[in-house]
Amino acid sequence: MTPTTNIVLSGLGGQGVLTASGILAQAAIIAGFDVKTSEVHGMSQRGGSVRSDVRFGPNLTRTSPMVPEGGADYIVLLEDDQLPTVAHALSPEGIVVARAHIDGIALPNPRSRNVAILGALSRHLDNRITAAHFAQAIARVLPAKLHEANLSAFSLGREHANFAQSHTP
Amino acid sequence: MTQHTTETPATPQLLSGNEAVALAALHTQVALGVGYPGTPSTEILEHFGTLGGKARWSPNEKVALEVGIGVAYGKARALVTMKHVGLNVAADPLFTVAYTGVDGALILAVADDPGMASSQNEQDTRYYARAAGVPMLEPASSQEAYDAFFEAVAISETFQRPVILRLSTRVCHSRTTVVPREPVTAPAPAFQRDIPKRVMIPAYARPAHRRMRQALQAVGEHFEQSDLNREFPGEDRRLGIITSGVATVHAAEAAPDLPMLQLTTTWPLPLERIRRFAQSVERCIVIEEGDPILLNDLNAAGIPATGKPEMYRFGELNVERVTRILNGDTRPETEPPKGRPPELCAGCPHRISFAALRELDCIVAGDIGCYTLGVLSPFEAMDTCVCMGASIGVGLGLRHVLPEDEATRVVSVLGDSTFMHSGITGILEMVYNRPPTGHVVLVLDNGITAMTGMQEHPGSGRLLDRGPAHRVDIAELGRAMGLDEVIEVDANDVKHNFAELLRDVLGRRTLALIVVKKPCLLLQRQLRRDAKATAASPQGK
Numbered sequence: 001m002t003p004t005t006n007i008v009l010s011g012l013g014g015q016g017v018l019t020a021s022g023i024l025a026q027a028a029i030i031a032g033f034d035v036k037t038s039e040v041h042g043m044s045q046r047g048g049s050v051r052s053d054v055r056f057g058p059n060l061t062r063t064s065p066m067v068p069e070g071g072a073d074y075i076v077l078l079e080d081d082q083l084p085t086v087a088h089a090l091s092p093e094g095i096v097v098a099r100a101h102i103d104g105i106a107l108p109n110p111r112s113r114n115v116a117i118l119g120a121l122s123r124h125l126d127n128r129i130t131a132a133h134f135a136q137a138i139a140r141v142l143p144a145k146l147h148e149a150n151l152s153a154f155s156l157g158r159e160h161a162n163f164a165q166s167h168t169p
Numbered sequence: 170m171t172q173h174t175t176e177t178p179a180t181p182q183l184l185s186g187n188e189a190v191a192l193a194a195l196h197t198q199v200a201l202g203v204g205y206p207g208t209p210s211t212e213i214l215e216h217f218g219t220l221g222g223k224a225r226w227s228p229n230e231k232v233a234l235e236v237g238i239g240v241a242y243g244k245a246r247a248l249v250t251m252k253h254v255g256l257n258v259a260a261d262p263l264f265t266v267a268y269t270g271v272d273g274a275l276i277l278a279v280a281d282d283p284g285m286a287s288s289q290n291e292q293d294t295r296y297y298a299r300a301a302g303v304p305m306l307e308p309a310s311s312q313e314a315y316d317a318f319f320e321a322v323a324i325s326e327t328f329q330r331p332v333i334l335r336l337s338t339r340v341c342h343s344r345t346t347v348v349p350r351e352p353v354t355a356p357a358p359a360f361q362r363d364i365p366k367r368v369m370i371p372a373y374a375r376p377a378h379r380r381m382r383q384a385l386q387a388v389g390e391h392f393e394q395s396d397l398n399r400e401f402p403g404e405d406r407r408l409g410i411i412t413s414g415v416a417t418v419h420a421a422e423a424a425p426d427l428p429m430l431q432l433t434t435t436w437p438l439p440l441e442r443i444r445r446f447a448q449s450v451e452r453c454i455v456i457e458e459g460d461p462i463l464l465n466d467l468n469a470a471g472i473p474a475t476g477k478p479e480m481y482r483f484g485e486l487n488v489e490r491v492t493r494i495l496n497g498d499t500r501p502e503t504e505p506p507k508g509r510p511p512e513l514c515a516g517c518p519h520r521i522s523f524a525a526l527r528e529l530d531c532i533v534a535g536d537i538g539c540y541t542l543g544v545l546s547p548f549e550a551m552d553t554c555v556c557m558g559a560s561i562g563v564g565l566g567l568r569h570v571l572p573e574d575e576a577t578r579v580v581s582v583l584g585d586s587t588f589m590h591s592g593i594t595g596i597l598e599m600v601y602n603r604p605p606t607g608h609v610v611l612v613l614d615n616g617i618t619a620m621t622g623m624q625e626h627p628g629s630g631r632l633l634d635r636g637p638a639h640r641v642d643i644a645e646l647g648r649a650m651g652l653d654e655v656i657e658v659d660a661n662d663v664k665h666n667f668a669e670l671l672r673d674v675l676g677r678r679t680l681a682l683i684v685v686k687k688p689c690l691l692l693q694r695q696l697r698r699d700a701k702a703t704a705a706s707p708q709g710k
């Protein structure tokens with residue numbers, strides 16, 4: 001068992017993949033972990049696929065910032081049809097948290113869907129990062145005027161995520 | 170000295186490599202940061218500006234480096250940023266400032282893009298350190314980038330050398346924790362006349378070359394002792410890893426128990442240090458991204474080491490690939506599935522131009538920017554793309570040799586930022602060496618450097634911090650250079666008849682410049698946001 005938690009976030013340009021990974025990484029820092037993230041920006045604004053890796057654990061000094069093939073404990077999909085592009089990263093026991101899992105939840109602002117999915121993800125991370133850590137991270141990463149909508153999106157995603165919707169690659 | 174924001178050091182921060190370099194520049198009191206945008210280096214200057222540093226975009230990398238040289242001749246500290254191919258543009262001043270040396274600090278932060286996430290080639294900046302005789306440092310993480318920057322400033326000032334901080338995509342765009350240090354103060358800027366030192370006529374350049382080699386020798390001796398190079402123990406001494414840059418962390422994860430020497434001071438190489446390490450193990454393998462440069466240098470110095478199979482020269486390394494290298498595994502790799510490719514935004518002003526170029530079956534000498542996406546479906550209206558600014562020269566070359574029916578269909582297409590960067594000299598060539606069939610240049614002027622994420626340029630009318638600046642007018646420039654005709658069109662007005670307009674111009678066989686104008690959609694959004702913020706803030710911006 002490796003003490004490092006590996007998460008791959010995937011979506012399309014403009015969906016807030018990088019913001020979500022920024023909040024997740026910040027939450028992990030607040031929870032006391034060492035953190036590394038990695039992403040390819042490139043032409044993300046032009047609607048192309050975006051992937052961001054987040055790794056956290058006690059000490060990552062000698063750890064790559066990229067999640068190895070088959071090493072992801074979680075894959076977080078902001079666009080479910082992106083699964084094939086990242087499925088090879090998922091570990092055999094890995095879990096997919098998908099947009100389908102929060103479908104139907106009425107969000108105060110559709111642009112905060114990325115944060116709602118983090119809410120869904122957070123249910124799996126309770127023994128490592130608490131909801132309070134996430135709330136602090138949201139306050140740290142996002143500008144003040146977006147706090148309310150995103151804190152609410154986070155809670156909604158966390159409380160109402162429906163994991164009965166299966167999502168296996 | 171600019172008044173910097175007083176950020177309290179000592180709390181760990183999660184920073185990208187680019188942000189870490191910017192923070193280090195702030196904490197070493199860099200007087201001026203200059204550069205030209207280019208993925209993955211762009212955010213260094215932007216972040217330096219956000220932190221309160223004085224940051225400016227230059228028209229291109231050559232000018233940026235020249236400004237940086239001036240800063241450093243004035244005993245101040247300069248940061249010059251660019252992507253790997255930018256150093257080709259800036260190579261001319263680089264090779265000679267290596268001779269003159271500097272008085273303050275001159276740090277070039279150059280970002281390589283192995284794997285070409287967003288570049289036209291995967292050239293390796295490490296060759297430049299060797300070719301120009303410039304010291305180089307290669308960090309593997311944000312903390313190392315931050316620390317290496319301090320060391321780069323110290324080396325630059327102590328040995329009076331420019332220093333290259335070589336970054337790569339996974340250093341620039343990975344976020345890792347950084348514990349900042351106490352800021353250090355910079356000496357006061359001053360000019361001390363020293364003509365033989367800085368005027369590189371042959372009589373002064375000959376001794377300067379010798380001085381440069383002596384200085385490099387001294388830097389090399391200093392690097393032998395540097396604690397930026399780290400050795401990691403391993404019980405099993407049968408195989409040792411020598412590595413540098415981001416390959417270090419991939420290798421450490423792939424083989425945590427193997428003895429390892431991580432090199433951060435990678436030019437001049439600390440050969441004695443490396444030799445000692447090599448002697449402490451039975452066999453050495455060099456894990457490096459890109460070309461086998463380190464390997465060749467070690468072998469040339471008589472240090473026995475092996476490298477990676479040829480297939481791993483291409484693309485970036487990661488934990489899996491390093492594991493394969495260590496196992497000598499040369500089975501073909503499975504390509505990861507391709508994601509959705511980027512495309513021109515719906516409503517992008519570039520679209521009408523490519524629709525017309527396709528309709529007229531033009532031979533399109535293209536260039537680099539968002540508009541390079543015109544090569545993809547549905548347009549597939551681009552035939553060449555070499556480097557920034559090449560559209561004009563390549564188009565002219567084609568016009569000179571092609572049979573008339575083909576020559577008259579050749580159009581050069583480039584963006585406004587690319588025009589400022591290296592299109593102007595192309596127009597000079599056009600008016601000077603006129604092809605028999607004339608030529609048509611199309612500038613797709615969306616008012617910004619869109620491709621790299623909305624950077625200002627001399628034609629945008631704003632500075633890096635979006636404050637007001639003089640705006641250079643592309644059409645005026647074209648007229649001043651003596652083109653036969655310069656046509657400015659509003660992309661909104663000509664939407665449906667742009668192909669007609671282009672057909673007419675091509676038929677006239679003149680030297681023509683057509684500037685298609687409409688602000689990038691993302692720029693429009695950003696300007697609206699700025700306006701709202703200014704209106705909302707009590708003191709304005």
Ligand SMILES: Cc1ncc(C[n+]2csc(CCOP(=O)(O)OP(=O)(O)O)c2C)c(N)n1
Pocket residue numbers: 205206207208230252254255256258288289537538539540557583584585586587588613615617618619620621
């Ligand atoms: C020498 C060099 N510097 C920087 C880059 C990165 N780069 C590629 S295109 C480009 C500019 C694009 O701006 P523009 O020409 O205005 O076109 P747009 O993207 O706005 O359509 C930049 C900065 C590069 N490829 N080569």
